[in-house]
Amino acid sequence: MKQIEKQFLQYVKKMTGYREAIGLMYWDLRTGAPKKGVEQRSEVIGMLSEEVFRMSTSEEMAAFIAKLSPKAVYEQLDDVTKKTLDECKKEYERNKKIPADEYKEFVVLCSKAESVWEEAKAAADFARFRPYLEQIIEFQRRFISYWGYEGHPYNTLLDQYEPGMTVDLLDELFSRLRERIVPLVHAISAASDKPDTSFLFAPFPKEKQRAFLLELLKELGYDFGKGRLDETVHPFAIGLNPNDVRITTRYDERDFRTAVFGTIHECGHALYEQHISEALVGTPLASGASMGIHESQSLFFENMIGRHYAFWKRHYPRLQQYAPTQFADVSLDAFYRAINEAKPSLIRIEADELTYPLHIIIRYEIEKQLFAGELEAIDLPDVWNEKYEQYLGIRPHNDAVGVLQDVHWSGGSFGYFPSYALGYMYAAQFKQAMEKELDVAGLLEEGNIAPIREWLTVHIHQFGKMKKPLELVLDATGETLKADYLIQYLEEKYKALYRL
Amino acid sequence: MKQIEKQFLQYVKKMTGYREAIGLMYWDLRTGAPKKGVEQRSEVIGMLSEEVFRMSTSEEMAAFIAKLSPKAVYEQLDDVTKKTLDECKKEYERNKKIPADEYKEFVVLCSKAESVWEEAKAAADFARFRPYLEQIIEFQRRFISYWGYEGHPYNTLLDQYEPGMTVDLLDELFSRLRERIVPLVHAISAASDKPDTSFLFAPFPKEKQRAFLLELLKELGYDFGKGRLDETVHPFAIGLNPNDVRITTRYDERDFRTAVFGTIHECGHALYEQHISEALVGTPLASGASMGIHESQSLFFENMIGRHYAFWKRHYPRLQQYAPTQFADVSLDAFYRAINEAKPSLIRIEADELTYPLHIIIRYEIEKQLFAGELEAIDLPDVWNEKYEQYLGIRPHNDAVGVLQDVHWSGGSFGYFPSYALGYMYAAQFKQAMEKELDVAGLLEEGNIAPIREWLTVHIHQFGKMKKPLELVLDATGETLKADYLIQYLEEKYKALYRL
Incomplete structure (x- = not known):
C-alpha cells in the first residue's frame, strides 16, 4: 500500500508540475510575450491543460482513489496525503459527472459569449448578450443537477x-x-464634511512610484528571492509554487493610488502563498484555502494595513519626498481622509471598502434567485437597477454600467462573487483576533510588520488548502464566521472619517 | 492510413508543444526567475523533459514509425511529414539503442563532472577532473558502439x-x-602596424548602449512582434517557436563591444528562426538545420555585416552620438581597424574571427584521436599545449587557460566543437554566393538589409530542418562546401587591415 501511496503522490506531483508550467506561460503572456507568438503559445497551454484534465479524470486516478479511500487504508495515510486525496477525489467527481461532450460545448459557448459580452457592454445593449446568458444559465442548472446538492441548488456553485x-x-x-x-452609506452620502481629494490627481512619474513601491514591498516582507514585480494592464498575483510568487502592477501617472494600493493588495495575496508550508509543495494543497480566504489576505493588506492611519504616519513623509510638490500643502490627516473616501458608485471594481460589499450582495441575491428558478436572464437588468437604487441610492443609466459590467457570467462563473465580500468579513475577523495579541497600530507606526506576518503565517498562510475556510476562521479566531467584526470595523472607521 | 498520419502529426505536435514549454522555463530561469524557486522549477523542467523523452521512445512512437516507414506508405506522405518522420525515427533509434540504466548513470556522471570541472578549472588542476573525463570518454566510446558508425567512430558523434x-x-x-x-596569424603577430584599441574601453552607460542596440536590431530586421531583448550573464537566442524568438545580451560599461557584437550575433540566430516557414510550426523541423548552419547565420551577422566597413560607415556617426566623448577623436578608419583587431590568444570564447577557427581545429584533432583510440585523457594537457604553440604561437601557462577552459567535455558533448568552425565556412560560402546577386557593401551602406534577409530566407531560413547542412550549402551556393571562401575572405580582410 505504501507503494501505491508513493505512486499517487508522484502522479499528483506531475499534475502540479504541469500546472506550474501553465502558470508560467500565463504570466509570460501577460508580462511581455511577443504578440505574434500568442496563438501558438495558447495552443501549448491548451495541450498541457488538456493533459492535466485527462490526468485528473483518468483510470489511473480512479484506481488511486479506489485503493486509497477505504477507511482502513485512508486512516493510515498522513494528513497531507489525506487532504491531497480529498482534493483529487472532489475534482475527479466534479469532472466525471459532466458528460465530456456537454462540457466541451459549454467551453465553446463561454468563449463565444465572452466576446459577445464585450460587444454588448461596449454598446450598452443587454439584449445582445441575453441569448448567450440564457444558455449559460441553462448549462449551469444542468451541471447542478449532475453534481447534486444539499439544501439550496446554489450551494454546489458556492462550493x-x-x-x-x-x-x-x-x-x-x-x-x-x-x-x-x-x-451608513446613505448617511455618508448626505454628510456635509467630505474629504478633499483634488490633490490625488497630480502627475506622479512612474519611476518614482516604482521606487516608492519597491521600498514598501520590502518593508511589508514580500520576499524578492521568491518573487518579482512586473507591469501589466490588469494587475495580478500568481503563485507558481510557494517559492515563486509573482506580482504585477499598473501605473497611472495621474493617480498614484492605482499602483500603490493595487500593489499592496497583490502583495497580500503573494505573502499568503510565499508562506505556505514547504511540506505542501508538489500537491494541490500548496495554494489558498479558497477564493475568499485569499481575498481576505489581499484586503487585509490593502485596507487594514495600507489604509490605516498609523501606516501612513510612518510612510507619508517618505511618499512626500517622492512627490514633494503634490503633497507640499497636504497634512497627514487630509491625506488619510482622501485615501479613505467612500461614496456610492455604479462600478464594482472602482468601489471603496465601505460600499464594495453592497455590490457583492446585489450579485449574490440575483445569482441565488437565478438558481432557485425565481429569476430568468430577461429579468436581470430591472432587478439589478432596482437593487442599486435601494442599497446604494444610485441607479445605472445604462446596462454597460449596470448588469453588463462584469465578465464573470459570460464565463459561467456563478458562485464566485460572494467570495469577494467574504474576504472582507474574514479579514475583519482575523484583524480582531490578531489585535487581542498584537498592537497592530503600534507595529505599523514602527514599520515592524514581522509580528503581523508571523501571526498570519501561523494561523492561516502555512496551511494552504489543508483547512477549509470556515475551519480556518474558527481555529484562527476561536469563533465561527460573523458579520459583526466587519460591521464594527466599518462603522468605527467611517463614522470617524465622516464625523457622523 | 491518413488517420494514422494525422495522429502521428498530433503526437509530434504535443512533443513540440512540451518542448516549447520547457524552452520558456529555461528562458525564464535565465532572465529573472526568483532564485528560491529555481529548484522546484528545475523539477518541473525535468518532468516535462522526461515526458518528451518517453514519448520519443514510446510504443506509440514505434508503432507510428512501423506503420509509416514502409516505402509504399512513405512515398505517399507529403514532404513535411516525411522529414518529420525521419527526425523522429533518428531520435527513436538513438535513444533506444542505449540501455536506459546506462544513460541515467551517464547523466548523473555528467552533472557531477560539471561541478568537478568548475573546481578543477578554478584550481587549474587537470588531475582533479581527469578521472571524470576518463569515465565520460568511456561512456561515449560505448555509446558509439551501440549506435554504430560508418567510416570513423567519431562520425556518429559529429552527426x-x-x-x-x-x-x-x-x-x-x-x-x-x-x-x-x-x-597569416603568424604574420599578423609579427606585423608592425597594429590597430590602436585604447579608446574602446571608455565608459559607455548601459542605457545608451541599449538605445543604440534597439535601433540597430530594428534596422537589421529583428521582428519585435516575434521577440524581445533581455539581459543575462550568458547571452543567447532561443526560438520557442518561429513567432517567439527571444534574444538576450550582456552590457559591459567598459567595453561596448560585448553588447553590440553579442547582440548582432544573437540577432543572426534569431532572424534564422523568425524566418522559418509557418508550415513547419508544431514539428521538430521548425528549428535550425544544424548547429553549424545556425552558427553561420549568427557569424554572418556578427562579422560579415557587423564588422563590415560599409556597415559602420552608416552606423558609426550614430554610435558617436551615443558616446560623443569616447569617439570624438577617432576616425571611422581607426574605429574599423580597432573592432577588427586579430591576435593569437589562449581563450576560445574571446578569440577574434581570424584566430577562432584554429581554436576549433585543435579541439577537433584531439577529439578525433580520442575516439580513434589514439589518445587518452591523460595525454590531453600536453597535446593541447603543443598544438596551441604550433598553431597560434602561444603556450598556455596553466590548464585553466588551456585544456580546462571549455565546459563541453564535462557534459559529454563531443563532436560539437567542429560546428563552430563550420559556421565560419558556411557563412563565407553563403556570402560569396549572395554577392553574385547582391551588392552587399552597397546595401549595408544604405541600411537596406531587406534584400540580404530575403536572400537568406529564400536560400536557408525558410527550410528549417527540411534540408541537411551540406544539401543547403549545395542548393544555396551551387557548390559543395569548400574552405576556400573562408580563406579568401580572411586573407583579403586581414592582409588589408594589417597592411601585409
Whole structure:
C-alpha cells in the first residue's frame, strides 16, 4: 500500500508540475510575450491543460482513489496525503459527472459569449448578450443537477470557490451586513464634511512610484528571492509554487493610488502563498484555502494595513519626498481622509471598502434567485437597477454600467462573487483576533510588520488548502464566521472619517 | 492510413508543444526567475523533459514509425511529414539503442563532472577532473558502439550536431584552412602596424548602449512582434517557436563591444528562426538545420555585416552620438581597424574571427584521436599545449587557460566543437554566393538589409530542418562546401587591415 501511496503522490506531483508550467506561460503572456507568438503559445497551454484534465479524470486516478479511500487504508495515510486525496477525489467527481461532450460545448459557448459580452457592454445593449446568458444559465442548472446538492441548488456553485459555504449562512451574514451598511452609506452620502481629494490627481512619474513601491514591498516582507514585480494592464498575483510568487502592477501617472494600493493588495495575496508550508509543495494543497480566504489576505493588506492611519504616519513623509510638490500643502490627516473616501458608485471594481460589499450582495441575491428558478436572464437588468437604487441610492443609466459590467457570467462563473465580500468579513475577523495579541497600530507606526506576518503565517498562510475556510476562521479566531467584526470595523472607521 | 498520419502529426505536435514549454522555463530561469524557486522549477523542467523523452521512445512512437516507414506508405506522405518522420525515427533509434540504466548513470556522471570541472578549472588542476573525463570518454566510446558508425567512430558523434558531416570531409576542410590561416596569424603577430584599441574601453552607460542596440536590431530586421531583448550573464537566442524568438545580451560599461557584437550575433540566430516557414510550426523541423548552419547565420551577422566597413560607415556617426566623448577623436578608419583587431590568444570564447577557427581545429584533432583510440585523457594537457604553440604561437601557462577552459567535455558533448568552425565556412560560402546577386557593401551602406534577409530566407531560413547542412550549402551556393571562401575572405580582410 505504501507503494501505491508513493505512486499517487508522484502522479499528483506531475499534475502540479504541469500546472506550474501553465502558470508560467500565463504570466509570460501577460508580462511581455511577443504578440505574434500568442496563438501558438495558447495552443501549448491548451495541450498541457488538456493533459492535466485527462490526468485528473483518468483510470489511473480512479484506481488511486479506489485503493486509497477505504477507511482502513485512508486512516493510515498522513494528513497531507489525506487532504491531497480529498482534493483529487472532489475534482475527479466534479469532472466525471459532466458528460465530456456537454462540457466541451459549454467551453465553446463561454468563449463565444465572452466576446459577445464585450460587444454588448461596449454598446450598452443587454439584449445582445441575453441569448448567450440564457444558455449559460441553462448549462449551469444542468451541471447542478449532475453534481447534486444539499439544501439550496446554489450551494454546489458556492462550493467551487468557497468550500463548505452555503446559502443559509450567506443569507444570515449578508442580510446582517446589508442592514447595517446601507444606512451608513446613505448617511455618508448626505454628510456635509467630505474629504478633499483634488490633490490625488497630480502627475506622479512612474519611476518614482516604482521606487516608492519597491521600498514598501520590502518593508511589508514580500520576499524578492521568491518573487518579482512586473507591469501589466490588469494587475495580478500568481503563485507558481510557494517559492515563486509573482506580482504585477499598473501605473497611472495621474493617480498614484492605482499602483500603490493595487500593489499592496497583490502583495497580500503573494505573502499568503510565499508562506505556505514547504511540506505542501508538489500537491494541490500548496495554494489558498479558497477564493475568499485569499481575498481576505489581499484586503487585509490593502485596507487594514495600507489604509490605516498609523501606516501612513510612518510612510507619508517618505511618499512626500517622492512627490514633494503634490503633497507640499497636504497634512497627514487630509491625506488619510482622501485615501479613505467612500461614496456610492455604479462600478464594482472602482468601489471603496465601505460600499464594495453592497455590490457583492446585489450579485449574490440575483445569482441565488437565478438558481432557485425565481429569476430568468430577461429579468436581470430591472432587478439589478432596482437593487442599486435601494442599497446604494444610485441607479445605472445604462446596462454597460449596470448588469453588463462584469465578465464573470459570460464565463459561467456563478458562485464566485460572494467570495469577494467574504474576504472582507474574514479579514475583519482575523484583524480582531490578531489585535487581542498584537498592537497592530503600534507595529505599523514602527514599520515592524514581522509580528503581523508571523501571526498570519501561523494561523492561516502555512496551511494552504489543508483547512477549509470556515475551519480556518474558527481555529484562527476561536469563533465561527460573523458579520459583526466587519460591521464594527466599518462603522468605527467611517463614522470617524465622516464625523457622523 | 491518413488517420494514422494525422495522429502521428498530433503526437509530434504535443512533443513540440512540451518542448516549447520547457524552452520558456529555461528562458525564464535565465532572465529573472526568483532564485528560491529555481529548484522546484528545475523539477518541473525535468518532468516535462522526461515526458518528451518517453514519448520519443514510446510504443506509440514505434508503432507510428512501423506503420509509416514502409516505402509504399512513405512515398505517399507529403514532404513535411516525411522529414518529420525521419527526425523522429533518428531520435527513436538513438535513444533506444542505449540501455536506459546506462544513460541515467551517464547523466548523473555528467552533472557531477560539471561541478568537478568548475573546481578543477578554478584550481587549474587537470588531475582533479581527469578521472571524470576518463569515465565520460568511456561512456561515449560505448555509446558509439551501440549506435554504430560508418567510416570513423567519431562520425556518429559529429552527426548529432552536424547531420551528414564526416571525419573525411573535416580533415580535408580543416587541414586546408589550417595551412593557410596559421601563416597569416603568424604574420599578423609579427606585423608592425597594429590597430590602436585604447579608446574602446571608455565608459559607455548601459542605457545608451541599449538605445543604440534597439535601433540597430530594428534596422537589421529583428521582428519585435516575434521577440524581445533581455539581459543575462550568458547571452543567447532561443526560438520557442518561429513567432517567439527571444534574444538576450550582456552590457559591459567598459567595453561596448560585448553588447553590440553579442547582440548582432544573437540577432543572426534569431532572424534564422523568425524566418522559418509557418508550415513547419508544431514539428521538430521548425528549428535550425544544424548547429553549424545556425552558427553561420549568427557569424554572418556578427562579422560579415557587423564588422563590415560599409556597415559602420552608416552606423558609426550614430554610435558617436551615443558616446560623443569616447569617439570624438577617432576616425571611422581607426574605429574599423580597432573592432577588427586579430591576435593569437589562449581563450576560445574571446578569440577574434581570424584566430577562432584554429581554436576549433585543435579541439577537433584531439577529439578525433580520442575516439580513434589514439589518445587518452591523460595525454590531453600536453597535446593541447603543443598544438596551441604550433598553431597560434602561444603556450598556455596553466590548464585553466588551456585544456580546462571549455565546459563541453564535462557534459559529454563531443563532436560539437567542429560546428563552430563550420559556421565560419558556411557563412563565407553563403556570402560569396549572395554577392553574385547582391551588392552587399552597397546595401549595408544604405541600411537596406531587406534584400540580404530575403536572400537568406529564400536560400536557408525558410527550410528549417527540411534540408541537411551540406544539401543547403549545395542548393544555396551551387557548390559543395569548400574552405576556400573562408580563406579568401580572411586573407583579403586581414592582409588589408594589417597592411601585409
